Amino acid sequence: GQSLEQPSEVTAVEGAIVQINCTYQTSGFYGLSWYQQHDGGAPTFLSYNALDGLEETGRFSSFLSRSDSYGYLLLQELQMKDSASYFCAVRSYSGGYQKVTFGTGTKLQVIP
C-alpha cells in the first residue's frame, strides 16, 4: 500500500523560513504534490514535483528526492496569512489507474 508521513504541527516566526518534510512509501510513484488549506477553506494546489530537484514558485519552493522517497515544501519570508495546513500527496499508478494519496497534513502556525 501507500503511506506518507509529515509532521503534524510546525510553528515559525513571521519573516522566517520553514521547511515541511514529507516521506512516502509507494509503488508506481509518479510525483509529489503540495496543497494548502486554511481553516474552513478548500485545499488549493501549490506545487508538483515529478523529477528530482527544486521547483520554485514565488515564496514557495518544493523539493523531491525520488531515491530517498522524500520531499519538502519550503516557505520563505513567512507571512501571517501562511498559517494553514499543508498536505503532501503522492501520485502513483495502481491497477492501471492513476491514484493520489494525501498525507495527514501539517498545521503551520506563523507567530509574530
Place this chain on the structure above:
Amino acid sequence: DVKVTQSSRYLVKRTGEKVFLECVQDMDHENMFWYRQDPGLGLRLIYFSYDVKMKEKGDIPEGYSVSREKKERFSLILESASTNQTSMYLCASRSPEAASTDTQYFGPGTRLTVL
C-alpha cells in the same frame, strides 16, 4: 477561474437516511473526485470518475456510491447513513491536461453530521 460548488456547507441527517451530496464544476473537467476529511487522517479518496458514466472506487468506498450522469455533476450517495460517516466531504475536479501535475480544484466542502 475554476469553480467547484457543493450543494450544502452543512448538513444534519439521521442514522439510516439516504443522503445525496452534489458537486458541480463549471470548467468542463473530465475528472472528478470525492474525498472525506477527518482530523488526523487527512483526505481520503472515496470514489473518482474519469468521465461521464465512469466511476472507480477509491480507498474507502464502503457505504458510499456515486453517480456521474453529466460531465459537470458528480453525486455522492450514502445509501444508509451511519454515525461513522460524520465528516467533511470534499469534491474536486481536474482536467486531463492537468493530470500530469495533479492540479485538482476543490469545492468548499460539506460538513455532514449523522445523528
